[in-house]
Amino acid sequence: MIYNKLGKTGLEVSRLGFGTMRLPTFNSNDEINTEEASKMLEYGIEKGINLIDTAYPYHSKTLEGSGNSESFVGEFLAENNLRDEVYISTKSPSWAIESEDDFEMYLDEQLEKLQTDYIDIYLLHSLTVPDWYKVKDLNVLDFLDDCLSSGKVKHVGFSSHIEVDYLIEIIDEYPKWEVVLTQMNYLDEYYQSGIMGLEYLKEMNIGSMIMEPLRGGRLVQNIPGEINDLWNMAEVKRTPVEWALQYLWNRDDVDCVLSGMTSLEQVKQNIEIASTIDKISEYDRELIREVARTYRGFIGNRCTRCGYCMPCPQGVDIINCLTEYNIAHMLGDPKASAMQYFTLIDDDSRADSCVQCMECIPFCTQMLNIPEELQKVYEYFGSEFDHF
Ligand code: SF4
Ligand code: SF4
Structure with a gap:
């Protein structure tokens, strides 16, 4: 050792x-x-x-x-x-x-x-x-x-x-x-x-x-x-x-x-x-570094975590919701990402708190339809952790 x-x-x-x-x-x-x-x-x-x-x-x-x-x-x-x-x-x-x-x-x-x-x-x-x-x-x-x-x-x-x-x-x-x-x-x-x-x-x-x-x-x-x-x-x-x-x-x-x-x-x-x-x-x-770049190519959306869409008036943690969804796709491990999603993001800041007001869309540097992406996150992770 x-x-x-x-x-x-x-x-x-x-x-x-x-x-x-x-x-x-x-x-x-x-x-x-x-x-x-x-x-x-x-x-x-x-x-x-x-x-x-x-x-x-x-x-x-x-x-x-x-x-x-x-x-x-x-x-x-x-x-x-x-x-x-x-x-x-x-x-x-x-x-x-x-x-x-x-x-x-x-x-x-x-x-x-x-x-x-x-x-x-x-x-x-x-x-x-x-x-x-x-x-x-x-x-x-x-x-x-x-x-x-x-x-x-x-x-x-x-x-x-x-x-x-x-x-x-x-x-x-x-x-x-x-x-x-x-x-x-x-x-x-x-x-x-x-x-x-x-x-x-x-x-x-x-x-x-x-x-x-x-x-x-x-x-x-x-x-x-x-x-x-x-x-x-x-x-x-x-x-x-x-x-x-x-x-x-x-x-x-x-x-x-x-x-x-x-x-x-x-x-x-x-x-x-x-x-x-x-x-x-x-x-x-x-x-x-090339392996890391290749893994990143498997991601679910193009969010770069730039933060220009934040803060959301409803308190949605857009960056981390999209990131955990990406990681789940990149690594093919919904359980591990769900654990991070439910422990690191507060109840009121998860994807299901999005009211689809559309206010964030014009600010996205990657032209993402953020509420649509959040809907995918919600459908993927659900509203409570049940992976044990
Ligand atoms: S669309 Fe959703 S994430 Fe975007 S500002 Fe409105 S509530 Fe927040
Ligand atoms: S502005 Fe777009 S790319 Fe930047 S953090 Fe928000 S969702 Fe991600």
Whole structure:
């Protein structure tokens, strides 16, 4: 295993972190196959993974309720006497916070589930811009100060899918942020905070943890023929997983890549890749860019995310509605995109809030009939998440 310093935390973390949102399950998302999942964690830790990432809602029945991932991790570490061998990263459910007292209430519940007195890395989970303003008004920064001084939490940060301007705004408001968990893979360099966000983290010496390195598995499953043809042109032959992971580990602004693994086979495969230094040549880097361009050719509409159509008087988040629809077509994975669509876009900002007033149409730089496109989005995703 290869280890990196996680920004100013000073922690030496394995460059592969164990994500626990996609553990093997039985019939439903909340029924973790603990026997199989335990074998995976045991193997991972034995081979040098020292960061386990979980969150309050992982492996819950719904998207946002209390999940079983934290309890499983807590039980596994306690039973095997491994708590001090790993760093635990978990997250405060920022969307669920309604009062100042809620911060502490969730943290205490999480400590109990995890069977520990402290959390190494505590992140505000999936901060949207409205949630950031909400938790700030509820004095979240005082709460984080208290967590750090009491020792319940060793390092604080946030996870987010926001655009780079907001990422920078949030980082600049609190000098004690030490870690940010952000989405990155070779398709997403200019999506959400993208590479500009990573560069800013590096500049501020904030540890970077990466989510969605395989785009929920879509970069490595059912690869279209055009993409396989491109990979066959590479100077060094790699598997799709190797391309995706080594792309990230070739960046000096990536500290730890979280992979949500579902089988022991995946754990073994990822550990082997994480233990190999594989410098990608300039030719192969250009090939990765060509693969990304080809994937983008499969999109469902021409929205460039320029933002000229916003704001919509009804509050529809036109850009992200169209983007998630595009991603679903590009990667052929409705479930993963639906999860993003329903978690990242507020109830009132989804496609079904469009009243077809037509006001946005003249502003579209791509001449899209936006309400018609939103209707397609609505027909595709529906009005509620029912993909579990
Ligand atoms: S047509 Fe729909 S998206 Fe466009 S401005 Fe009107 S309500 Fe908003
Ligand atoms: S103006 Fe058109 S291309 Fe630009 S974000 Fe809006 S829908 Fe997309």
